Amino acid sequence: xxxxxxxxxxxxxxxxxxxxxxxxxxxxxxxxxxxxxxxxxxxxxxxxxxxxxxxxxxxxxxxxxxxxxxxxxxxxxxxxxxxxxxxxxxxxxxxxxxxxxxxxxxxxxxxxxxxxxxxxxxxxxxxxxxxxxxxxxxxxxxxxxxxxxxxxxxxxxxxxxxxxxxxxxxxxxxxxxxxxxxxxxxxxxxxxx
Amino acid sequence: xxxxxxxxxxxxxxxxxxxxxxxxxxxxxxxxxxxxxxxxxxxxxxxxxxxxxxxxxxxxxxxxxxxxxxxxxxxxxxxxxxxxxxxxxxxxxxxxxxxxxxxxxxxxxxxxxxxxxxxxxxxxxxxxxxxxxxxxxxxxxxxxxxxxxxxxxxxxxxxxxxxxxxxxxxxxxxxxxxxxxxxxxxxxxxxxxxxxxxxxxxxxxxxxxxxxxxxx
Numbered sequence: 254x255x256x257x258x259x260x261x262x263x264x265x266x267x268x269x270x271x272x273x274x275x276x277x278x279x280x281x282x283x284x285x286x287x288x289x290x291x292x293x294x295x296x297x298x299x300x301x302x303x304x305x306x307x308x309x310x311x312x313x314x315x316x317x318x319x320x321x322x323x324x325x326x327x328x329x330x331x332x333x334x335x336x337x338x339x340x341x342x343x344x345x346x347x348x349x350x351x352x353x354x355x356x357x358x359x360x361x362x363x364x365x366x367x368x369x370x371x372x373x374x375x376x377x378x379x380x381x382x383x384x385x386x387x388x389x390x391x392x393x394x395x396x397x398x399x400x401x402x403x404x405x406x407x408x409x410x411x412x413x414x415x416x417x418x419x420x421x422x423x424x425x426x427x428x429x430x431x432x433x434x435x436x437x438x439x440x441x442x443x444x445x446x
Numbered sequence: 447x448x449x450x451x452x453x454x455x456x457x458x459x460x461x462x463x464x465x466x467x468x469x470x471x472x473x474x475x476x477x478x479x480x481x482x483x484x485x486x487x488x489x490x491x492x493x494x495x496x497x498x499x500x501x502x503x504x505x506x507x508x509x510x511x512x513x514x515x516x517x518x519x520x521x522x523x524x525x526x527x528x529x530x531x532x533x534x535x536x537x538x539x540x541x542x543x544x545x546x547x548x549x550x551x552x553x554x555x556x557x558x559x560x561x562x563x564x565x566x567x568x569x570x571x572x573x574x575x576x577x578x579x580x581x582x583x584x585x586x587x588x589x590x591x592x593x594x595x596x597x598x599x600x601x602x603x604x605x606x607x608x609x610x611x612x613x614x615x616x617x618x619x620x621x622x623x624x625x626x627x628x629x630x631x632x633x634x635x636x637x638x639x640x641x642x643x644x645x646x647x648x649x650x651x652x653x654x655x656x657x658x659x660x661x662x
Contacts (some may be wrong), residue, residue: 379509440576
């Protein structure tokens, strides 16, 4: 059965079960709608003529001539559209498609089956434990998060249950130990180089 | 202007100053906050990135380090950024300056950074400098690591090749190859992924599955 048939059948069943009160002006509103739609269908013949598809036969030479004409019009329009910028005026600024251009999605994975919560803190989130919590993705203690990072070198570490700082065992660590707890390092390259 | 008017102007200026200050600094102790704000102002006026200074202070606060320690570390970070900017020259990208500061912090010399810039004037140095810092952090002597990076830059290597060198060296070190040897050998053209023969190869250490990797 067609989907619309099912809808109609359900409406019909409902109507059979209970009486429906119809507004007195219901007929008038329906007929008004019908008249408007019929006017739209009977649109001017010109529009129908213009929108109907046709097959047009053109010789290669004529096609080239038309293409050259179109190219000339476009070039002329582009030239007319050029505006001389006065000296000292601010240069136009290209707006990147994303808020931070050239970011790459970096996935961090951490394994700990006894943790109740895991977060990542680092140079990319102001070392704020509340910003980037990892999501537990398996009952075997796999935690993960994906973070967009611009090219650069970042230090980070994991925080388990809000108390234990654990560097990433799968990433290089910093040589220095500025604050008594080592960090891991991730380097994001520029995709264009 | 009346005394009241002067007071209003001063208050407005102070309020504007406080408002303009990075709200993240409120996580810092007042004394650290003042120090960091001054360093940030200096960094901006010198055209070097200020974010690493703020990051370092926030890291110290998150790790509950003593105020004096945080102040010392952020001052040191600031000095390294200034030196990195000097070594790279004008027009350096913020990411390059930060990576160069990391390399200096690890033990690389400013001359090596300048040398890299001279050899790759129009190509970002973020990855080569980051790899340099990472190699030194992994135990490769600074001179050996510097030579390796400059040799690759002369090739000239792509960012992917620099990253490959780091991955190979880390892999070799994990297998027990001395850091200096693997770096020197890998730089001389051992194919990526190839094993460096060594008499005493340590067993694979027990490492967690943790990793950070680009997501397609």
